[in-house]
Amino acid sequence: MKRRTFLKNTSLATVGLSAFGVMNTFGNGFGDTYKVNEQRIVSRIAELAKFGQDAKGHGYRVAYTPGDIDGRAWFINLMKNAGLEPTIDAAGNLIGKRKGKNPLLKPIAFGSHIDMVPDGGNYDGTLGSLAALEVIEILNEKKITTEHPLEIIIFANEEGGTIGSMAMVGGLTKEGLQQKSQMGLTMAEGIKAIGGNPANIQACIRKKGDLKAWLELHIEQGGILEQENIEIGVVEGIVGIVHWEVTFEGFANHAGTTPMKLRKDALLAASKFITEINEIALKIEGHHVATVGKIVALPGAYNVIPGKVVLGLEIRDLSVEKIELLFTQMEQRAKAIAADTKTNISFERQANESKPALTDKVLQQTIEKSAKALGLTTKYMQSGAGHDSQEIALITPVAMIFVPSVGGISHSFQEFTKTVDMVNGANVLLQTVLAVDKR
Ligand code: GLV
Ligand code: MN
Numbered sequence: 001m002k003r004r005t006f007l008k009n010t011s012l013a014t015v016g017l018s019a020f021g022v023m024n025t026f027g028n029g030f031g032d033t034y035k036v037n038e039q040r041i042v043s044r045i046a047e048l049a050k051f052g053q054d055a056k057g058h059g060y061r062v063a064y065t066p067g068d069i070d071g072r073a074w075f076i077n078l079m080k081n082a083g084l085e086p087t088i089d090a091a092g093n094l095i096g097k098r099k100g101k102n103p104l105l106k107p108i109a110f111g112s113h114i115d116m117v118p119d120g121g122n123y124d125g126t127l128g129s130l131a132a133l134e135v136i137e138i139l140n141e142k143k144i145t146t147e148h149p150l151e152i153i154i155f156a157n158e159e160g161g162t163i164g165s166m167a168m169v170g171g172l173t174k175e176g177l178q179q180k181s182q183m184g185l186t187m188a189e190g191i192k193a194i195g196g197n198p199a200n201i202q203a204c205i206r207k208k209g210d211l212k213a214w215l216e217l218h219i220e221q222g223g224i225l226e227q228e229n230i231e232i233g234v235v236e237g238i239v240g241i242v243h244w245e246v247t248f249e250g251f252a253n254h255a256g257t258t259p260m261k262l263r264k265d266a267l268l269a270a271s272k273f274i275t276e277i278n279e280i281a282l283k284i285e286g287h288h289v290a291t292v293g294k295i296v297a298l299p300g301a302y303n304v305i306p307g308k309v310v311l312g313l314e315i316r317d318l319s320v321e322k323i324e325l326l327f328t329q330m331e332q333r334a335k336a337i338a339a340d341t342k343t344n345i346s347f348e349r350q351a352n353e354s355k356p357a358l359t360d361k362v363l364q365q366t367i368e369k370s371a372k373a374l375g376l377t378t379k380y381m382q383s384g385a386g387h388d389s390q391e392i393a394l395i396t397p398v399a400m401i402f403v404p405s406v407g408g409i410s411h412s413f414q415e416f417t418k419t420v421d422m423v424n425g426a427n428v429l430l431q432t433v434l435a436v437d438k439r
């Protein structure tokens, strides 16, 4: 999908055509008096943050680690208390179901993830997960049975490449299961550790049409809403993400006796490459981003010229073609750097890449109307972060609600979203679920 095409599509958002047909007047039939419980959301965010915390109070609920496993057990318990009869599917996704009046209708699903990046924050994924549970709690308290069955889904290992949601849409391959996760286990080993069944991963697949819709509330993770003083973001599209492991091979030799001109320094080659990546990404117009977020230099000593470097390259954009174009240029530059530095540079494209996705236009409008009915300001925007929603978009209409991140900080222990914004987002989610149910 070309970027221009994406923008053109989204400008048609007001037309309102989708799997749901043309939307008419808004209203959930229950009025907008039902509101989420602020105190419950705040205290649960704080409770979940405790799992996997280190001595500095920083979180380490990286997928498949003890922190993740303990946090999931806590969440399962909350699901049970809310009457959801939780199950764990073959990919380790947590699923809680609530019956509707009409069992023939397809479920409306909503949720997010509770795993985190190393040293991550307390809001990424957790807000959407706890707000989903909050919707169920309010329906229970008000004794409301929706027409459609409802499903909360807490996807496993979102941060490691939307692994749980990818499996649910049939995209987690044998190769993908063997890919190493952040904590060192393969995805297959990790899935086993959280109660899934990688040997029968197909058992978790949901087909196109199995769900009526998927909704995800999430923090923005950027600074646009805060800067523009907007309360709710309506997400139009989510970027695709591709990773490469790049290996630089030189020759490890004595750092004191090897003259500068005779060296084959793998780290020098890697440094030149990192600079080039940045220049290529800056030179080409668009909203794409390219990052080297991790690097290992071997053998790793003051007095040895690095003989080998392995780094992680990530490129994101709403257009698959743009990602390929950027990578082709980077690969070409790598050839020149390898020749200059007398090193070898090789690229291994990682399995489990996330494809870009558009959200459903009628669901976008439903979110906007729900927010406006609550007196909240809205803005249509793109997501530069990856989300499970982009995988699930392959099997059902999806939509995302964004709320402001203070200072635009995320994937950091300094990540923060104000209570008022969490509550606004959860109320919009509640109203949107009820509105979709009435359709
Ligand atoms: C997930 O949060 C990602 O954007 O990497
Ligand atoms: Mn997230």
Ligand code: MN
Pocket: 117, 124, 159, 385, 411
């Ligand atoms: Mn994240």
